Amino acid sequence: MGKKQRRVEVYDPLARYYPSDALSLEELAYWIAFSRVMGIGPVRFQMLLDYFEEDVARAWQATAHELACVGLDQRTIESFLKQRACIDPPHELKRIEKLRIQVITWKDALYPPLLRKIEYSPPVLYACGQLTSDDLHYSIGVVGTRKMSHYGRQVTEHFTKELVKGRITIVSGLALGVDTVAHNTALDNGGRTIAVLACGLDTIYPPENYHLARQIVDSGQGVLLTAFPLGIKPEAGNFPARNHIISGLSLGVLVTEAPPKSGALITANSALTQGREVYAVPSNIFSANGAGVNKLIRDGAHPVTDVSDILDHLNIHTVPQDETLTLRQPANQEERVLLALLTREPQHIDDLIRASGFAAHTVTATLTILELDGLIKHVGNMQYMLSI
Known part of the structure; x- marks a missing residue:
């Protein structure tokens, strides 16, 4: 994590810009502010919304006594009050507007419906680029090892290319290796891709993928997405949360190549806990790089050797073509x-x-x-x- 990160620039200063489609700017400022507070996650934030009848400004300005009435414990109350003193909601909104970042909250029509169904879905998402209907309904995660073999590259390119032909959006984590190949293959074949970050959108990690991140947005073929507000660096503890979002956005997760301790297996486990499908491409039994996917198959993941194995199992192979009928x-x-x-x-x-x-x-x-x-x-x- 010690590598220098690159800042994101304003993408299109001439474009008409709407940071949220459901909330006033004043309301949005408080949603953003709450996303900066450590210790106020989805469950506690929902408790605050329920108690204050959706008035997020009142929730932000609540007294210690009111917060106790909400049901927050004393330690959380003290932590919130201390952090609140250092956060200025209007200033946070101005930072977002300066970078022309879209904020997608639980209230917005663009909040991904698949993600909204999982436990602990983040109340606030930050996006560069525009989500489409296909992104919201027909996305599959493609993940794997950072140190992929030639076989891993071949498999990732093959499956990604074929998924894109079926108008499936490719979701991955912008990491080196399999993630990078998945994003690039989607772009090269005219498809769409979502890169989920483990940091704020004013940082691109790893820095080697700065130009890939720019291409995803500038091409109009994809979105950079994160639950982390501006200024948050890619700390190690953020990556499981990033993986939780990758699987939450997806109908299923495809693991193309992974050793036994790969982070891709964390994504696969998140998918299982969320009730999503896990697909694994079988590897050479003598390859340490593929031992993780082979174990997934032994543990019940669906073995796949062709993209039709995925589309048939999800019963979505004819949906994009038939949508116009309805x-x-x-x-x-x-x-x-x-x-x-x-x-x-x-x-x-x-x-x-x-x-x-x-x-x-x-x-x-x-x-x-x-x-x-x-x-x-x-x-x-x-x-x-x-x-x-």
């Missing part, structure tokens, strides 16, 4: 107008706002709903087009 009709005037304006050619959101005459927040909220329902798709740089 697309719903516009639900209101805003949807009808925007669908009439959109074509098979990408259009910038600013043009849609001007042409429709609707308020900016109305257009961005309507576009989000239309994308989630599969009627349109976001193709990067705040540009949208019809999906059919």
Whole structure:
């Protein structure tokens, strides 16, 4: 962890920017502030929301007595009060806005539904890049060893390429080795990928993958995502939480190559506890690099030798092609107008706002709903087009 990290730059200073689709800026500032407080995780944060009836500002300003009434223990109360004195919510929001980072909370329509279903889903996610409907519903984690063999590279490239052909989003952790190959293969084959970080988005780790991180966002083909606020460095204790998110975002996790003590096995274990599927590519029995995946298979993971083994098991191999058969009709005037304006050619959101005459927040909220329902798709740089 001693390597120098690289800072993330502003991605598109000309793009219209909406940090959250559900909360006011004032509310969002407090959600961000709570994400900085050590000791207030998903369970305790939900307790605070319940007690203060979703008024997160009141929760932030609560007295020690009120916090005790919530059910927090004395040690947690003292720690929170001490940390609160050093955190200025409006300042935290300004830092986010300066880097044009999107904040996705439990309240937002873009919060990944698969992740929301798991225990201890993070209340706040930070993203660079735009999530799509396919990202939210058809994602598979691809993980493995940092020190992969030639076989491990071949396997990772093969499975990733074939998954991308089926419009599956590839989720991985931006680490060296298998993660890097998975992200690059997805990009090279026109697919989408999500890189989940174990630090804040103002740091890229490992630094060797700074340009890969930039490519994921600048290409419009993916997203950098983390539950850690700005300023958090990639400490060793953050990586299990990162792995928890990788598996939580995914319908299943594919381990392509891993020795017995690989971090990829932590991701696989997270998937199992979350009720997600685990797939493993068999390795040479004499290869130490593959001993971890072979053990996964012995312990009950699904052995796979072809991408159809995964897609058939998940019963999703025909879903992307069949989605257009069940697309719903516009639900209101805003949807009808925007669908009439959109074509098979990408259009910038600013043009849609001007042409429709609707308020900016109305257009961005309507576009989000239309994308989630599969009627349109976001193709990067705040540009949208019809999906059919």
